[in-house]
Amino acid sequence: xxxxxxxxxxxxxxxxxIHPTEVHMPIGLVVGAFIFAWIALLFQRPKLAQTAYHxxxxxxxxxxxxxxxxxxxxxxxxxxxxxxxxxxxLILAPVLLVLLAGAVLLGRGRGAESKAVLTSYGLxxxxxxxxxxxxxxxxxxxxxxxxxxxxxAGARLFSAHCSxxxxxxxxxxxxxxxxxxxxxxxxxxxxxxxIRNPKMPxxxxxxxxxxxxxxxxxxxAESLYExxxxxxxxxxxx
Ligand code: HEC
Numbered sequence: 001x002x003x004x005x006x007x008x009x010x011x012x013x014x015x016x017x018i019h020p021t022e023v024h025m026p027i028g029l030v031v032g033a034f035i036f037a038w039i040a041l042l043f044q045r046p047k048l049a050q051t052a053y054h055x056x057x058x059x060x061x062x063x064x065x066x067x068x069x070x071x072x073x074x075x076x077x078x079x080x081x082x083x084x085x086x087x088x089x090l091i092l093a094p095v096l097l098v099l100l101a102g103a104v105l106l107g108r109g110r111g112a113e114s115k116a117v118l119t120s121y122g123l124x125x126x127x128x129x130x131x132x133x134x135x136x137x138x139x140x141x142x143x144x145x146x147x148x149x150x151x152x153a154g155a156r157l158f159s160a161h162c163s164x165x166x167x168x169x170x171x172x173x174x175x176x177x178x179x180x181x182x183x184x185x186x187x188x189x190x191x192x193x194x195i196r197n198p199k200m201p202x203x204x205x206x207x208x209x210x211x212x213x214x215x216x217x218x219x220x221a222e223s224l225y226e227x228x229x230x231x232x233x234x235x236x237x238x
Contacts, residue, residue, distance in 0.1 A: 002072060002075060002076055003076070005072070006076055016236065017069075017073040017076075017077055017236070018069040018072065018073055019066065019069040019070040019072075019073045019135075020135065020139065022062075022065065022066060022069060023066050023069075023070075023132075023135065025058075025059075025062045025066070026059045026062045026063050026066050026128070027128050027132055029055045029056070029058050029059035029062065030055070030056070030059045030100075030121075030124045030125055030128045031125065031128070032051075032052070032055040033052040033053070033055035033056040033059065033103075033121050033124070034052075034121045034122060034124070034125040035052075036048045036049070036051045036052035036055065037049060037052035037117065037118055037121050038118070040052060041113060041118065052107075052121065053107040053108075056100065056103045056104060056107055056121065056124070057104055059100055059124070060097075060100040060101060060103075060104050063093075063096065063097055063100060067093050067097070070089065070093065074086060076238065077235060077236060077237075077238060078186060078234060078235060079186055081186050081187050081234075083138070083187075083229065083234055085134040085135070085137045085138045085234075086138070088130070088131075088134045089131060089134055089135070092127055092130060092131050092134075093131070095127055096124065096127045096128065096131065099120065099123050099124045099127060100124055102120050103117070103120040103121055103124055106120050107120070107121075137233075138233060138234050139233050139236070140233050141229065141230055141231040141232045141233040147231070150223075150226070151223075151226060151227045151230055151231065153220070153223045153227075154223040154224045154225070154226050154227025154228070155227050155231075157216065157220055157223065157224045157227070158224060158227055158228065161211060161215070161216060161224075162179070162224075165208070166178070166179040168180075169181075169228075169232040173207055173208075174206070174207070177200075177201070177206075179228065179232065180232045180233065181232075181233065181235055181236035181237050182235060182237065183235045183237055183238055184235075185225070185228060185229055185234060185235050186234070186235050188221075188222050188225045191221070191225045191228075192218060192221045192222070192225070195210070195211045195216065195221060196210060196211065196212060196213070197210055198210055
């Protein structure tokens with residue numbers, strides 16, 4: 001059932017997760033509500049307090065399809081795996097739902113001068129920012145020069161064994177099968193099994209060399225896995 005939805009979309013030319021496309025709606029509406037409420041208070045524009053309230057109501061309504069698409073994408077693209085950013089999202093999505101419901105109830109008929117209303121919009125804003133941050137981490141991984149210490153061993157293994165063929169997560173031999181976004185990254189066990197015995201997606205032999213445990217131990221393979229998913233993101237293909 002779920003697969004047929006994604007197959008249908010792919011036939012229309014839409015071949016990636018749905019949640020990132022429409023998550024901008026609730027994010028934008030919460031940010032809008034927060035900004036309008038502050039302008040209403042600071043510049044004495046009560047009408048803008050109403051605008052803020054309407055944004056919050058729409059954000060609340062839109063949260064339902066957003067969570068639904070998030071769960072669908074999670075099942076389809078991540079096979080329900082539980083990497084850290086997903087755990088955070090599963091906790092914070094219900095928190096946001098409760099906060100938005102509270103904001104909708106509180107804001108009814110109250111002006112922007114109400115501190116309670118402003119606080120509740122502010123809390124929604126904070127949660128939306130954190131959710132967005134972890135969404136970004138899922139898609140892009142941790143980037144930039146400030147690599148945390150625990151990823152440094154993995155980074156060394158990557159430069160020693162993988163980066164010649166997979167620079168920046170690409171694939172110089174077979175550009176259609178980049179490392180970044182690969183379904184083999186769904187969890188450490190799938191990943192380790194793959195590098196011990198690499199195959200093409202159809203199961204036939206390809207040209208990636210195998211890395212037996214004499215070359216990369218199980219522990220090393222796990223730190224390599226952490227480095228790859230934290231810096232390049234989790235799977236985006238199936
Ligand atoms: C000599 C080049 C080469 C090296 C070195 C190499 N790979 Fe690959 N890799 C490939 C090729 C080519 C493919 C495509 C499948 C095939 O032909 O076997 C691939 C495919 C993959 C895939 C699956 C992509 C997909 O979605 O199907 C993963 C994951 C991967 N490599 C991880 C690694 C890791 C981790 C290392 C280092 C331990 C590594 N590779 C080292 C060439 C290489």
